[in-house]
Amino acid sequence: MRAPSVRNTLLLxxxxxxxxxxxxxxxxxxxxxxxxxxADETQAVSSVFGELRSRVxxxxxxxxxxxxxxxxxGVPDLVVLGRLRQMLPPLATGETVLAARAVPAVIRRxxxxxxxxxxxxxxxxFDAIARAELGNHAGAVERxxxxxxxxxxxxxxxxxxxxxxxxxxxxRQRTFGRWTQRAVLAVMIWAGVGLLAIPxxxxxWHWRVRDPLARLDHAMDAVAxxxxxxxxxxxxxxxxxxxxxHFDAMTRVLHARAEQQGRLAAAGELVAGVAHEVNNPLxxxxxxxxxxxxxxxxDDALREDLQHILRQARRAGTLLTGLLRFxxxxxxxxxxxxxxxxxxxxxxxxxxxxxxxxxxxxxxxHTDLPVIDGDAGRIEQVLVNLLSNAVQALRExxxxxxxxxxxxxxxxxxxxxxxxxxxxxxxxxxxRVFLPFFTTKGDGGTGLGLYISRQIVREAGGxxxxxxxxxxxxxxxxxxxxxxxxxxxxxxxxEAARAPASxxxxxxxxxxxxxxxxxxVRTPLAKFLSxxxxxxxxxxxxxxxxxxxxxxxxxxxxxDLRMPRMSGPEFYRALQRTHPTxxxxxxxxxxxxxxxxxxxxxxxxxxxxxAKPVDLAELEARIKSVIA
Amino acid sequence: MRHxxxxxxxxxxxxxxxxxxxxxxxxxxxxxxxxxxxxxxxVAQELATDPVQxxxxxxxxxxxxxxxxxxxxxxEGIVATPGLVGVVGHAGSRExxxxxxxxxxxxxxxxxxxxxxxxxxxxxxxxxxxxxxDSVESAFIASYVDDxxxxxxxxxxxxxxxYGVGIADGAANALARRRVQIRSRIPIGPRSDLDAxxxxxxxxxRPDVLIIATGAPAAARIARIVDTLxxxxxxxxxxxxxxxxxxxxxxxxxxxxxxxxxxFWSPDASDSASRAFVEAFRAVAxxxxxxxxxxxxxxxxxxxxxxxxxxxTPRAIRAYLRSLGRSVPPFAGITGPIAFDGxxxxxxxxxxxxxxxxxxxxxxx
Numbered sequence: 001m002r003a004p005s006v007r008n009t010l011l012l013x014x015x016x017x018x019x020x021x022x023x024x025x026x027x028x029x030x031x032x033x034x035x036x037x038x039a040d041e042t043q044a045v046s047s048v049f050g051e052l053r054s055r056v057x058x059x060x061x062x063x064x065x066x067x068x069x070x071x072x073x074g075v076p077d078l079v080v081l082g083r084l085r086q087m088l089p090p091l092a093t094g095e096t097v098l099a100a101r102a103v104p105a106v107i108r109r110x111x112x113x114x115x116x117x118x119x120x121x122x123x124x125x126f127d128a129i130a131r132a133e134l135g136n137h138a139g140a141v142e143r144x145x146x147x148x149x150x151x152x153x154x155x156x157x158x159x160x161x162x163x164x165x166x167x168x169x170x171x172r173q174r175t176f177g178r179w180t181q182r183a184v185l186a187v188m189i190w191a192g193v194g195l196l197a198i199p200x201x202x203x204x205w206h207w208r209v210r211d212p213l214a215r216l217d218h219a220m221d222a223v224a225x226x227x228x229x230x231x232x233x234x235x236x237x238x239x240x241x242x243x244x245x246h247f248d249a250m251t252r253v254l255h256a257r258a259e260q261q262g263r264l265a266a267a268g269e270l271v272a273g274v275a276h277e278v279n280n281p282l283x284x285x286x287x288x289x290x291x292x293x294x295x296x297x298x299d300d301a302l303r304e305d306l307q308h309i310l311r312q313a314r315r316a317g318t319l320l321t322g323l324l325r326f327x328x329x330x331x332x333x334x335x336x337x338x339x340x341x342x343x344x345x346x347x348x349x350x351x352x353x354x355x356x357x358x359x360x361x362x363x364x365x366h367t368d369l370p371v372i373d374g375d376a377g378r379i380e381q382v383l384v385n386l387l388s389n390a391v392q393a394l395r396e397x398x399x400x401x402x403x404x405x406x407x408x409x410x411x412x413x414x415x416x417x418x419x420x421x422x423x424x425x426x427x428x429x430x431x432r433v434f435l436p437f438f439t440t441k442g443d444g445g446t447g448l449g450l451y452i453s454r455q456i457v458r459e460a461g462g463x464x465x466x467x468x469x470x471x472x473x474x475x476x477x478x479x480x481x482x483x484x485x486x487x488x489x490x491x492x493x494x495e496a497a498r499a500p501a502s503x504x505x506x507x508x509x510x511x512x513x514x515x516x517x518x519x520x521v522r523t524p525l526a527k528f529l530s531x532x533x534x535x536x537x538x539x540x541x542x543x544x545x546x547x548x549x550x551x552x553x554x555x556x557x558x559x560d561l562r563m564p565r566m567s568g569p570e571f572y573r574a575l576q577r578t579h580p581t582x583x584x585x586x587x588x589x590x591x592x593x594x595x596x597x598x599x600x601x602x603x604x605x606x607x608x609x610x611a612k613p614v615d616l617a618e619l620e621a622r623i624k625s626v627i628a
Numbered sequence: 629m630r631h632x633x634x635x636x637x638x639x640x641x642x643x644x645x646x647x648x649x650x651x652x653x654x655x656x657x658x659x660x661x662x663x664x665x666x667x668x669x670x671v672a673q674e675l676a677t678d679p680v681q682x683x684x685x686x687x688x689x690x691x692x693x694x695x696x697x698x699x700x701x702x703x704e705g706i707v708a709t710p711g712l713v714g715v716v717g718h719a720g721s722r723e724x725x726x727x728x729x730x731x732x733x734x735x736x737x738x739x740x741x742x743x744x745x746x747x748x749x750x751x752x753x754x755x756x757x758x759x760x761x762d763s764v765e766s767a768f769i770a771s772y773v774d775d776x777x778x779x780x781x782x783x784x785x786x787x788x789x790x791y792g793v794g795i796a797d798g799a800a801n802a803l804a805r806r807r808v809q810i811r812s813r814i815p816i817g818p819r820s821d822l823d824a825x826x827x828x829x830x831x832x833x834r835p836d837v838l839i840i841a842t843g844a845p846a847a848a849r850i851a852r853i854v855d856t857l858x859x860x861x862x863x864x865x866x867x868x869x870x871x872x873x874x875x876x877x878x879x880x881x882x883x884x885x886x887x888x889x890x891x892f893w894s895p896d897a898s899d900s901a902s903r904a905f906v907e908a909f910r911a912v913a914x915x916x917x918x919x920x921x922x923x924x925x926x927x928x929x930x931x932x933x934x935x936x937x938x939x940x941t942p943r944a945i946r947a948y949l950r951s952l953g954r955s956v957p958p959f960a961g962i963t964g965p966i967a968f969d970g971x972x973x974x975x976x977x978x979x980x981x982x983x984x985x986x987x988x989x990x991x992x993x
Contacts, residue, residue: 078832090800090813091793105729109700112726119788123817130828131821143821 005238009208013201020197024190031183038172044103045165049158052114056154059121062087063147066128070140076132085129088122106168110161117154121147212240219247228255253436256448268324275320276562276590282320283613284520286313290616291524294531317613319348336483337372337379339407339414340365346383347405353391358399364406369414373483374460382453382464386418386476389449393422393474413462413482419475424468433466450476507623508533511553515545515571516560516589521612525558528616529623542566546574554582556623558610561590585626589614654940656931657706658688659717659727660741660924663872665690666913667924673912675932682940684932687712703727707734713935713942714739716927719871719920721745721762721791728755735942737949739931741923742871742892745794749970756949758927758966759867759892760977762791766798768977769839769864769890774806776979777862779836781809783829785850786841787868788815795841795866811835816846826853830861841866847887848879855883865889870980870987871920877985884982891919892976893963894989905962916986919963926961933959 004012066084069076103111128143215232222230228251234244289310293303343365354361387403394401404419425433429440434454439447454464462480512534516522519540526536537552539545541563548554557575561568568588575583589610610622658668668688675684687709689702699718706715707730714737718724721743728751731738740748740757744765748757760768773779784799786792792815800810811833814825829835838861840850847869854861863886869876870889877884895906895916905925909917917925931945938944952958953967960966964976980987 085812090796090815091788092797105700105733108726108729109697112722113697119815120817120819122815123788123820126814126816127821127824130824133828133832134824136824139821139824146819 006208006240009204009238013204016197020190020194024187027186027190028183031179031186034179035176038176041104042169042172045107045169048103048111049162049165052111052118052158052161056114056118056121056151056158059088059118059125059147059154060151063121063125063144063151066125066132067141067144070128070132070137070144075135075137078133081129081133085126088125104168107161107165110157110164114154114157114161117150117157121150121154124150208238209240212236212244216240216244216247219244219251223251223254228258249436253448253451256436257452260448260452271323275324279317279320279590279612280518280521282313282317284518284524286310286317286613287521287524287528287616289313291528291531313613314615317611318345321611323349334373334375337374337376339369339372339416339480340367342376342380343383343405343407343416346380346387349380349384350387350391354403357391357395357401359391359394359401359403362402362404364404366406366408369407369409370482372414372480374480378456379460379478379480382456382478383416383418385449385453386478389476390418390420390422390474393424394420396423397421397472410479413480416478416480417475418478419473421473424472424474425466427468430466430468434464506533507620510534510555510623510627511537512623513537513539513545513548513552513554513557515539515542515557515563515568517541517563518560521560525614525619529620532620542568542571542574545571546578549575549579549582555585556626557582557586558589558619558623559586561588587619587622587626652711653683653685654713654935655685655687655709655711656928656935657709657712657715657717657736658686658690658924658928659702659706659715660688660690660719660920661872662690663918663921664688664719664924666909667917667921667928670908670912671925671928671932680936682935684935685711686928699723699726700730703730707731707736712736713940713945714931716741716924716931718743720789720868721748721794722789724748724755724757725751725790728752731755735946737931737934737942737945739927739949741927742867742920743791744867745790746798747790747794754946756968758930758961759923762794762798765866765890765977766795767802769795769799769866770802770806770808772888772890772979773803773837773839773864774808777837777864779808779862781811781833781835782837782839783811783814783833783835784839784841785814785816785825787843787846788817791868792841795868796839799839799841816842818846822846822849823853826850827857830854830858835861837862837864839864839866841868843868844870844872844875845879848876848884851876851880851883851887855880855886859886861886863887867891867919870918873918873982873987874985877982887982889980889982889987891978891980891987893919893922894978894980894987895922896987896989901960901962918987922963926959926963926966930959930961930966 062084065087069080069084124143124147128140128147131137131139131143212234219230219232230251231248232244233248234241286309289306292298293306293310298306343363347361347363351361353359387405390403394403400421402421404417406417406419408415425440434450436448436451450464457464457478457480460480462478465477465479467475467477507529510533512529514522514525514529514536516525516538517540522538522540526538529536537548537554539548543566545557545559546566559568559571563571566574568590572583572586572588575586587608587610590612607622607625610619658664660667665688668686668690672686675686687706689706699722702718702723703715703726706712706717712734715731716739718727718740719742721740722745724738724740724743725745725747728738728748732752732754736754738755740755740759742759743757744759744762745757746761746763748755749761773782782799782803784796786796796813800813803810812829812835814829816822816825826838829838838850838854840847840863842850842865847863847865851863854863865876865887867890869887870891873889873891876887876889880887893902895902895918897903902922905922906917909915909921909925930949934945934948938948948956950968953965953969953971958965958967958969978989980989982988
């Protein structure tokens with residue numbers, strides 16, 4: 001049986017409280033109404049008694065007055081008799097006893113009898129007056145005697161009514177007392193029930209609300225302290241239980257994501273080291289090839305071979321740069337992105353799989369795309385993930401295997417689609433592809449790739465959607481918003497670096513210090529710069545360079561980052577202290593420029609960063625830019 | 629769950645209804661004097677041949693006693709009847725007022741057929757007088773005295789109880805508004821010396837008209853005395869004298885023809901319902917019905933209609949009666965429409981006189 005929700009439980013408690021309160025109010029009100037009725041009836045009885053007593057007394061007084069007049073000597077005057085009649089004005093309607101509705105039934109009988117006798121008295125009085133008016137003195141006296149008798153009867157009935165009324169009043173007082181006692185008892189019992197109910201309400205509160213919330217609070221504290229293995233494990237399917245279940249699911253996602261990021265970080269470190277080791281030989285190869293190409297004495301066949309060596313070395317260098325960016329994402333950096341270039345770089349990163357798996361890649365890239373803002377590394381991560389998924393899916397189907405990457409402008413920005421003709425996604429699974437831990441790869445997948453990809457795109461203001469292909473295959477579409485406003489400062493600096501810094505055509509007269517531990521890199525670079533007219537000094541690490549700076553004057557320093565004894569950043573910090581002007585004319589050279597993001601290193605402008613393997617023409621342009 | 633609660637509520641309603649509704653036949657009581665017996669027989673015959681449910685029976689006490697002891701004993705006796713949901717009675721205002729608390733305590737609707745005291749309406753939530761009240765009737769009398777008899781002075785003789793006081797007080801006020809002088813207001817009772825009272829009044833104060841609010845025996849005695857003292861003195865009798873019109877006729881003889889009697893209905897009414905009632909009554913009683921019998925017949929049928937319309941529980945009957953003339957149309961009675969909307973009208977009041985022991989429309993000139 002499903003437990004009632006917290007809302008319904010609290011409503012139930014509130015309703016019970018309301019019923020409790022209303023019950024005591026109703027009980028007291030009923031008691032008050034009953035007592036008010038008693039009070040009304042008592043007042044009515046008192047009033048009726050008063051009126052009837054007054055009426056009988058008035059009647060009796062009139063009879064006594066008539067007797068006095070009739071007993072006087074002589075025939076009474078008609079005027080006097082007329083005045084005597086006036087002593088008993090006729091009753092008005094409502095003055096009769098029975099009109100008083102509030103008089104209780106037990107008294108009404110006696111009061112009615114008294115009322116009857118009062119009426120007989122009044123009738124006899126009028127008879128007596130009439131007889132007196134007609135001169136029948138004896139008859140008048142006789143009727144006055146009847147009136148007297150009626151007065152006695154009326155008095156008797158009135159006293160009888162008073163006795164009954166008194167007994168009734170006593171009974172009423174007792175009833176009133178009983179009602180009051182009952183009301184007091186009811187209030188005390190009800191207060192006791194209320195006191196007993198308070199612990200019950202507290203227990204319910206602890207059971208349904210406070211304890212589950214406390215468990216949730218402790219779990220959140222643990223998560224905040226970095227423990228992503230904590231679980232609430234809700235026991236109940238109510239609001240707080242569902243909150244706990246969501247919390248558990250969320251911490252599972254965070255835990256898995258943290259593990260994956262940890263693995264990625266370790267891989268990034270590994271890749272960075274490899275890239276550095278591979279970059280230097282690549283750069284040496286490229287530099288030698290480029291230097292040899294400047295020798296006009298070589299025949300065309302050799303020149304063509306050298307060109308081929310140079311292109312392949314540069315391609316390998318570019319791939320390494322991309323691999324480094326992908327494997328070691330730094331802090332999020334928002335920059336203007338050329339979407340097509342990013343797509344090409346991403347395809348290049350996974351391109352080695354295409355030939356092996358006989359996958360034909362088709363690019364449908366729109367040539368007039370708007371620039372977007374975002375973190376290129378993270379968006380590249382999304383595209384690589386989509387491409388890798390597509391490659392894995394295509395392996396499950398026979399050739400021909402087709403992968404299509406397309407871009408096009410949208411009303412709000414840019415769209416990128418990665419489509420394949422693989423097995424696609426079953427209809428009943430389509431709604432779950434973006435859920436965390438959903439995977440069709442069995443143990444081979446974490447189930448987080450698409451989930452994290454969509455999170456990244458949404459954080460960038462776009463969305464990632466799945467569109468089943470007609471027939472078979474899958475198509476994922478990334479939409480990203482167009483960049484707004486002015487070009488970013490970093491982009492401006494990059495543009496400035498690309499522009500010619502001065503009109504100088506060579507490096508004549510410049511003293512350039514090359515600091516690099518790789519002799520195969522250092523020597524060809526020195527040869528090139530020398531041929532361009534510069535005086536070139538060489539140092540194998542930072543310490544040697546500092547020593548040389550004590551003896552030689554230097555205009556520009558080309559500095560490698562990874563070196564034994566004293567690394568590039570350490571040398572740079574020392575230079576900032578000893579030669580601050582020269583420090584602003586250092587060009588950083590590395591296959592992994594993100595090492596400069598070390599918090600202890602001052603920020604270096606993009607214009608002074610040169611990625612290995614370096615294009616010699618670009619290096620010369622950067623040197624000129626720094627001097628300018 | 630909601631369905632279960634609904635079932636519980638329906639069952640509770642059915643149980644409540646079963647507890648409230650009498651198990652046996654629904655009973656209507658009637659507490660009226662002996663003139664009510666033929667009416668009770670007629671209605672009992674009608675009910676016996678009526679197949680409509682619920683089955684309704686009559687429990688009639690047609691030996692109703694005089695107030696206070698008789699009326700109270702009658703009421704206490706009738707409320708003990710099993711299945712009683714309503715009572716028609718009592719005939720007089722005083723008896724009805726006395727018995728009202730007993731019916732109220734027993735939660736039995738009391739339909740008063742002929743009582744006219746204006747205090748009946750305020751006597752409780754279970755009492756329903758169908759006759760015009762004394763305020764309406766006394767205004768009607770004053771109008772007749774002023775407009776038809778052109779009298780400029782009047783003496784009022786009345787029984788010294790709730791009925792008589794109500795008519796006398798109302799008539800005195802109504803006549804005063806019409807500038808008709810009140811010579812005397814004389815309370816009387818069974819032992820009153822009517823001869824002395826009338827002789828003194830006629831010889832000393834000489835009223836143009838005598839208005840009486842008494843029962844039939846007193847009215848007969850007054851008619852006879854006036855016939856000897858002042859044969860031309862008009863006598864206008866309120867409805868109490870016409871409750872049993874045979875009485876003044878038989879007691880006063882030819883003198884009764886001097887009486888102009890106010891009544892609520894006359895058997896010579898020309899409408900079809902009245903004619904049918906007169907025929908049916910003649911078949912049972914072998915005589916013409918009078919106004920009190922017609923009013924009692926209406927009161928009984930009003931309760932029958934209330935039971936069949938409302939379902940037969942006392943509270944439902946009371947609610948239905950209270951709604952007449954308000955949310956439902958007035959009940960169509962033999963004597964006219966019956967409603968409890970607080971708007972009394974005098975349309976059912978007629979002036980009659982006695983001819984051959986029968987009431988005939990039109991006052992004595």
